[in-house]
Amino acid sequence: xxxxxxxxxxxxxxxxxxxxxxxxxxxxxxxxxxxxxxxxxxxxxxxxxxxxxxxxxxxxxxxxxxxxxxxxxxxxxxxxxxxxxxxxxxxxxxxxxxxxx
Amino acid sequence: xxxxxxxxxxxxxxxxxxxxxxxxxxxxxxxxxxxxxxxxxxxxxxxxxxxxxxxxxxxxxxxxxxxxxxxxxxxxxxxxxxxxxxxxxxxxxxxxxxxxxxxxxxxxxxxxxxxxxxxxxxxxxxxxxxxxxxxxxxxxxxxxxxxxxxxxxxxxxxxxxxxxxxxxxxxxxxxxxxx
Numbered sequence: 001x002x003x004x005x006x007x008x009x010x011x012x013x014x015x016x017x018x019x020x021x022x023x024x025x026x027x028x029x030x031x032x033x034x035x036x037x038x039x040x041x042x043x044x045x046x047x048x049x050x051x052x053x054x055x056x057x058x059x060x061x062x063x064x065x066x067x068x069x070x071x072x073x074x075x076x077x078x079x080x081x082x083x084x085x086x087x088x089x090x091x092x093x094x095x096x097x098x099x100x101x
Numbered sequence: 102x103x104x105x106x107x108x109x110x111x112x113x114x115x116x117x118x119x120x121x122x123x124x125x126x127x128x129x130x131x132x133x134x135x136x137x138x139x140x141x142x143x144x145x146x147x148x149x150x151x152x153x154x155x156x157x158x159x160x161x162x163x164x165x166x167x168x169x170x171x172x173x174x175x176x177x178x179x180x181x182x183x184x185x186x187x188x189x190x191x192x193x194x195x196x197x198x199x200x201x202x203x204x205x206x207x208x209x210x211x212x213x214x215x216x217x218x219x220x221x222x223x224x225x226x227x228x229x230x231x232x233x234x235x236x237x238x239x240x241x242x243x244x245x246x247x248x249x250x251x252x253x254x255x256x257x258x259x260x261x262x263x264x265x266x267x268x269x270x271x272x273x274x275x276x277x278x279x280x
Binding site: 025 | 123139160162177236242267
């Protein structure tokens with residue numbers, strides 16, 4: 001028996017779904033961020049599976065760029081989070097309602 | 102004959118590693134979402150990242166696996182834990198739903214998404230024959246990635262460098278204490 005690309009893609013879809021659920025149900029902004037990271041990683045797994053399926057390395061390079069962008073996103077996102085926390089002493093996404101009419 | 106045997110034993114090893122790592126990855130992801138303590142969530146996410154690095158090795162992406170461990174499990178998760186400790190968030194996550202019925206709706210919508218994704222898999226690429234990266238990886242995975250990165254993707258590589266500099270400066274500006 002052999003592990004085909006389908007198994008990896010199914011796992012990737014599962015991890016992505018778990019990440020989506022986390023983003024939707026969690027209230028702590030840091031945990032929401034971590035769920036976004038989980039979704040990015042699930043997509044990376046798909047990219048690398050497809051790289052092997054196609055027999056070239058473009059998918060792996062793309063996964064590498066996704067990691068670079070994720071690193072930049074985390075740095076800025078956590079910076080914003082710390083700035084918000086300084087103002088409001090809370091990391092809950094529900095407390096950020098300044099734009100609410 | 103010996104080559105055939107070697108190939109099958111490699112496939113068996115891949116199967117064993119996959120069967121061990123896949124449940125760990127799914128359970129750690131679920132635990133990350135469901136755990137109320139944010140620090141436990143972060144540590145479970147590290148476990149998940151290591152599992153994914155294992156899958157990358159199985160898929161002949163050694164360079165990306167190394168980057169996954171160093172950048173994700175190392176740098177990014179340390180940043181997460183650092184901010185968690187800095188903000189000192191305890192278990193005080195509000196359990197009350199702000200929008201009524203949001204959680205069941207979220208779970209339902211995610212199940213719908215999963216059904217759509219799995220349906221697409223079953224309809225299309227599920228039976229795709231896996232090609233081999235042996236030819237692309239001939240001179241080593243890292244060398245091959247480096248070659249492609251500095252020829253076809255040079256512009257994207259430079260743009261990524263600029264993006265990282267901008268992100269670092271932005272984080273500094275955000276983190277500076279306003280007078």
